[in-house]
Amino acid sequence: MTISETMDYIQSFQKSGKPVHDLSRIHALLDALGNPQDSLRVVHIAGTNGKGSVLAFCAAAASAAGFRVGTLTSPFIRHYTDRIQINGQDIPMETLCTLCEQVQQCPVSEDCSQFEITFAIALLWFVQEKCDLVFLETGIGGLLDATNVVKHPLVCVITSVSYDHMAILGNTLTQIAAQKAGIIKPGCPVVLSPDNPLDVTCLVQETAQRKHAALITPAMEDCQIMSETLEETVFQYHCFTYTLHMPGRHQVYNALTAIEVIRLLGMHGYLISAAVTQQAFEKVQVPARTQVLQKEPLVLLDGGHNQAGVLALTDLIQHAGRKPVHGICGMMQNKDYQTACGILRQTLDTVICVDDFTEHAVAAETLAECFGDHKQVQTAPLKQAYAAALQQAKADGGMVVVCGSLYLASAVLQEETTPEDQPVL
Structure with a gap:
C-alpha cells in the first residue's frame, strides 16, 4: 500500500466506530492476526487525565535503562504516526503501510474504529520489533476499550479520574471510575494516582479487592515539593530527589504514579535504578501538556x-x-x-x-x-x-x-x- 492508500484506508473507519457492548469486534480482528497482544509484556494505563504523562515518565525510564519499549498513545498530536513509538521514535511510514496492508487482508468489520485499526497495527509492530515492554494507553474508558483484550498485564494503572466522555462512561464519578477500573485483572497489581477523590479511590479499592489485586497509591506524606516554577519542579520522594520540566502540581502526581509503576516492574525483572529514573524524568516533555x-x-x-x-x-x-x-x-x-x-x-x-x-x-x-x-x-x-x-x-x-x-x-x-x-x- 502507498502512503495515501494507507491513510485512506484508516480514514475509511470512523474515529469511534459503532458503539460496543463487548470486546468481540477487536477480538475477531486480533484472532485473524494471530493475537499479537498475547506475545507482549504490557503495562496498561487508564484514567481521565495524566495517562500520557505517566506513560511518558515510565517509558523514558525503561528506555534509559536499556529496554526496548513500545508505546501506544491517544490521540496523536503532531501527526498520525506519533501515537505509535518504540523508544520515542515514531513508526516509519513504510512500516505503517506494510502492516496496514496486513490488517486490510483480514476480515475486518466495517464497524471497527480508527483506534482499533491503529491498535492492531501497533501490536504487530511491537511484536515484529521484539519489544521488551509495551505501555498501552486506553482510548476511552477501560472496560470496553479495545486495549482491554490484554489478558495478563504486568501492572495496571489508573490515573486521575474526572468528568469526561460522560455520554459513554456515565454521569457520576463512580460510574466513570467503574469503567476505568474495568482494566484491573485478577492478581495484577494496580497503581492509583494519589490525586483522586475519595469516591473514586473507594471504587477502585473495592474492584481491586474483588479481583485479589494489590492496590498501590503513592504515599503523599513521603513526598516533599522543594520548588515550583514554570521551568522546573523539584520534589523528594522516599529520600530521592526528582526534577521535572513539565510544569504544574499535577505532574508531580503523575511522576509519583510512574515511580510506583517502575518499582513494581522491578519485581518482574525490569530493573530500573533511581538514578536512571531521575535522569530520565528530567528529559520528559509531552507535547500540549502545559x-x-x-x-x-x-x-x-x-x-x-x-x-x-x-x-x-x-x-x-x-x-x-x-x-x-x-x-x-x-x-x-x-x-x-x-x-x-x-x-x-x-x-x-x-x-x-x-x-x-x-x-x-x-x-x-x-x-x-x-x-x-x-x-x-x-x-x-x-x-x-x-x-x-x-x-x-x-x-x-x-x-x-x-x-x-x-x-x-x-x-x-x-x-x-x-x-x-x-x-x-
Whole structure:
C-alpha cells in the first residue's frame, strides 16, 4: 500500500466506530492476526487525565535503562504516526503501510474504529520489533476499550479520574471510575494516582479487592515539593530527589504514579535504578501538556479540555504570576465547554475564541457567549488570533495561553513542526 492508500484506508473507519457492548469486534480482528497482544509484556494505563504523562515518565525510564519499549498513545498530536513509538521514535511510514496492508487482508468489520485499526497495527509492530515492554494507553474508558483484550498485564494503572466522555462512561464519578477500573485483572497489581477523590479511590479499592489485586497509591506524606516554577519542579520522594520540566502540581502526581509503576516492574525483572529514573524524568516533555512554546513573551499551550484539566491549567497560570493573561480558546462540541469556560473566565483577562482548527469545534460565537459578560472577548481565525495575542503580550508584558482542546494544540504544533512526509488525519 502507498502512503495515501494507507491513510485512506484508516480514514475509511470512523474515529469511534459503532458503539460496543463487548470486546468481540477487536477480538475477531486480533484472532485473524494471530493475537499479537498475547506475545507482549504490557503495562496498561487508564484514567481521565495524566495517562500520557505517566506513560511518558515510565517509558523514558525503561528506555534509559536499556529496554526496548513500545508505546501506544491517544490521540496523536503532531501527526498520525506519533501515537505509535518504540523508544520515542515514531513508526516509519513504510512500516505503517506494510502492516496496514496486513490488517486490510483480514476480515475486518466495517464497524471497527480508527483506534482499533491503529491498535492492531501497533501490536504487530511491537511484536515484529521484539519489544521488551509495551505501555498501552486506553482510548476511552477501560472496560470496553479495545486495549482491554490484554489478558495478563504486568501492572495496571489508573490515573486521575474526572468528568469526561460522560455520554459513554456515565454521569457520576463512580460510574466513570467503574469503567476505568474495568482494566484491573485478577492478581495484577494496580497503581492509583494519589490525586483522586475519595469516591473514586473507594471504587477502585473495592474492584481491586474483588479481583485479589494489590492496590498501590503513592504515599503523599513521603513526598516533599522543594520548588515550583514554570521551568522546573523539584520534589523528594522516599529520600530521592526528582526534577521535572513539565510544569504544574499535577505532574508531580503523575511522576509519583510512574515511580510506583517502575518499582513494581522491578519485581518482574525490569530493573530500573533511581538514578536512571531521575535522569530520565528530567528529559520528559509531552507535547500540549502545559507546554511552554516560548518564554518572551511567555506562551503556554495546553490541551486540557475537562473540568480537572482546566482547573490544573488555571492553577499553573496563577502560579506563573504574569499579567495580563491573553487566552486563545477553542473546544470540541462533545465536551463540557460551558463548565470549562466558566473556570477560564476567572483567569483570562482577554479571550479570543477560535473554531477553524477542526470541523467538530464549538462555533467561536457560541464559545464567546459562554464567557458571559467578560469585557474582552472576541472571535477570530486561529492564525490571526495567535498573532494578535502575541502582539498584546509583547506590548503589555503579559502572557498568552492557548487552551481548550488537544485538537487545537495539535493544530498549533502542526503549523510549526509537521514534516512533509507525515500525513495528519
